[in-house]
Amino acid sequence: MDGGTGSARLRPPNNTLDRRVIGWWRTQWLLLTAVPVAVLAVLGTLVVPARPWLLLSAGVLAVLGTATAVFLPLWWFRVHRWEVTGDAVYVRTGFFWQEWRIAPMSRIQTVDTVRGPLEQAFRLATVIVTTASSKGAVKIEGLDHELAAELAERLTLMTRATPGDAT
Structure with missing residues (x-):
């Protein structure tokens, strides 16, 4: 409250999350990414005739998912x-x-x-x-x-x- 005037002032909450949340979020993101990457890799390997674009898609998704898992949890930790x-x-x-x-x-x-x-x-x-x-x-x-x-x-x-x- 503001000095008894009755007007409340919203301020950012003080507490951060536990730092282990970064690893938890990263693990969740990597597991979420691993499933479609595995499906694309298996399809790219087993489909005859070979479909290299499936393997390429799996690789791109793996790189993007890994980069996201590295950077986003750090950012989320800063703002939660x-x-x-x-x-x-x-x-x-x-x-x-x-x-x-x-x-x-x-x-x-x-x-x-x-x-x-x-x-x-x-x-x-x-x-x-x-x-x-x-x-x-x-x-x-x-x-x-x-x-x-x-x-x-x-x-x-x-x-x-x-x-x-x-x-």
């Missing part, structure tokens, strides 16, 4: 931010198309922690804050799994103590 205050949960993502998500404590309905197989391998977790918003849940991805558990517990206690009907 989150913060929890006594009033709300704040998440900011994106660079060109920035998205700010704010979930007031009084509107929070559930707080969940999710850990998929890759997240578990990287010791990461996602905290999902569900509200009555038509936009959907607020997600904080790429947190250390212990921090995520502590955050979920803290948010649960905070929302329980916050007046309001969460609808």
Whole structure:
């Protein structure tokens, strides 16, 4: 709040994600790229008469996918931010198309922690804050799994103590 005048000033959230999220994002991207590359390579090898353009397409896709996996996660790490205050949960993502998500404590309905197989391998977790918003849940991805558990517990206690009907 601005000195008691009642006008709120939006500022970037303070917290960054865990650095391991970079490896998690890279692995996801490489797995996503590997499937079409493998299909194109197998087809290019097995189809008779040979179709070299399939092998070339596989190579181009592999190079582009690898370059994307190297650079995009670094960029995403720089722009993803989150913060929890006594009033709300704040998440900011994106660079060109920035998205700010704010979930007031009084509107929070559930707080969940999710850990998929890759997240578990990287010791990461996602905290999902569900509200009555038509936009959907607020997600904080790429947190250390212990921090995520502590955050979920803290948010649960905070929302329980916050007046309001969460609808």
